[in-house]
Amino acid sequence: MADTVQDAELVRLAQAGDAKAFEALVVKYQRRIARHVARYVKAAGDVEDVVQETFIRAYRGLASFRGDSAFYSWLYRIATNTALTHLQREPGEVLLGDDAPEERADAFEPGVSDAEDPERTLFAKQIAEAVQRALAKLQPELAEALMLYEVDGKPYAEIAGMLGIPIGTVRTRIFRAREFIARRLEPVLEPQRPRRW
Amino acid sequence: MSLNVSLLLDSQLALGEVKPALDVIVADPRLRDRYTVYGLVGDVLRGNSTPDDGFSTRIFERMRREGVRIEKDFDPSKDG
Numbered sequence: 001m002a003d004t005v006q007d008a009e010l011v012r013l014a015q016a017g018d019a020k021a022f023e024a025l026v027v028k029y030q031r032r033i034a035r036h037v038a039r040y041v042k043a044a045g046d047v048e049d050v051v052q053e054t055f056i057r058a059y060r061g062l063a064s065f066r067g068d069s070a071f072y073s074w075l076y077r078i079a080t081n082t083a084l085t086h087l088q089r090e091p092g093e094v095l096l097g098d099d100a101p102e103e104r105a106d107a108f109e110p111g112v113s114d115a116e117d118p119e120r121t122l123f124a125k126q127i128a129e130a131v132q133r134a135l136a137k138l139q140p141e142l143a144e145a146l147m148l149y150e151v152d153g154k155p156y157a158e159i160a161g162m163l164g165i166p167i168g169t170v171r172t173r174i175f176r177a178r179e180f181i182a183r184r185l186e187p188v189l190e191p192q193r194p195r196r197w
Numbered sequence: 198m199s200l201n202v203s204l205l206l207d208s209q210l211a212l213g214e215v216k217p218a219l220d221v222i223v224a225d226p227r228l229r230d231r232y233t234v235y236g237l238v239g240d241v242l243r244g245n246s247t248p249d250d251g252f253s254t255r256i257f258e259r260m261r262r263e264g265v266r267i268e269k270d271f272d273p274s275k276d277g
Contacts, residue, residue, distance in 0.1 A: 006208035009215045015267065018216075020223040027233055027253045028206060031240055034252075052256050056265050061273030078273045120250065131241040149207070150239040156209060175203035178235045185234060195251030196233045 007071035015062055022062070026055050027197050029072060033079050040083035050086050054079040126188050134184040138177055145170055146177035202231045 013021035030051065037050045058078050065074055135143055141163075148154045148162065149170075156174075160167040201218040204210045210218055222228040233253070259265075 003208040005212065006205075006210060006215060009212050010219070013216060013219070018219075021219060023223075023253070023257060024205070024219060024232070026256055028236060030253050030256070031236070031245065035245070048252070048255070051252075052259055055256050056260060056263070057271075057273040059260065059265055060268045060271045062267045063269050064272055081274060123250075127237070128241050131238060135242075147242065150242045156207070171204060171209060172200065174207070175200045178203055178238055179199055179231075181238050182231060182234045185238070189234065189237075192250055193230060195254055197229050197253050197257075 003072065004067075004070045008067045011062065011065055011067070011071055014059075015065075022059055023197060025071065029075060030055075032072070033075060036076060036079050037083050040080075041086060046086065046090070050083050051079070053086075054082045057082060123192075127185065130185050130188045131181055134181040137184075138180055142173050142177040142180065145173035149174055199228065199231050202228050203235055206232060206235050 007025065010021040010025050014025070033054055034047055034051050037054070038044075038047050041047050041050050054075070058075055061078075065071065138146075145159060145163070148159045149156070154162070156167050156170045159170045163170070165173075201210065201214075202222055205215070205218055205222065222232060
């Protein structure tokens with residue numbers, strides 16, 4: 001519910017001309033949409049094209065978003081249609097019903113052109129290792145809150161109930177956990193910083 | 198202020214807090230970067246590691262290059 005309300009506010013701001021509000025939505029959902037598109041489209045380069053097209057179509061059609069459904073659900077449908085249109089135009093692509101679309105989606109990493117780009121693959125591995133190292137040094141109560149949210153998908157209110165702490169404490173613990181990890185990731189991520197939002 | 202980055206990412210801000218927080222974040226390269234990196238951390242924890250080599254930036258560059266605008270009568274759910 002929180003996603004729906006806040007995303008709707010970001011859409012409202014974007015509709016009123018604040019392009020940065022739409023960019024915040026793109027950054028937030030880009031990887032989720034990419035993994036969804038990868039269920040339909042095989043080549044990593046084509047996935048990126050379809051994701052770009054999805055967000056462009058979403059922005060062009062933003063006036064038609066009424067907030068009757070969650071923004072992500074709306075975006076998801078656009079991504080599905082865009083991917084299917086791509087498949088109709090690219091006869092060489094593999095359609096739904098392919099042997100293991102879920103596995104293909106799980107393996108997709110935006111910006112990574114699969115194993116043919118060992119440098120990117122190595123960089124992704126370095127990031128994953130740095131996050132794991134930071135996680136191992138994180139205070140247990142911070143790690144617990146972050147993992148419940150990010151991995152188990154628990155809402156803040158439920159985490160507060162599970163841990164017997166106020167929701168404000170959940171907010172600060174998740175933030176402090178992210179910041180702790182982000183600081184330890186800085187040396188690894190620095191080379192690509194200029195290319196990020 | 199990075200707390201608001203975390204709260205914006207998780208949709209935890211109150212309605213009236215969204216615009217002021219967004220304005221501060223987009224104006225500060227460090228906070229903008231945190232917004233991306235916090236999201237990246239979550240993806241890595243879920244087993245979806247990625248170098249994040251400018252994926253979103255390329256989307257924005259294409260939108261600017263093509264002069265993409267909000268169109269009153271465009272229905273994005275129709276075939277493209």
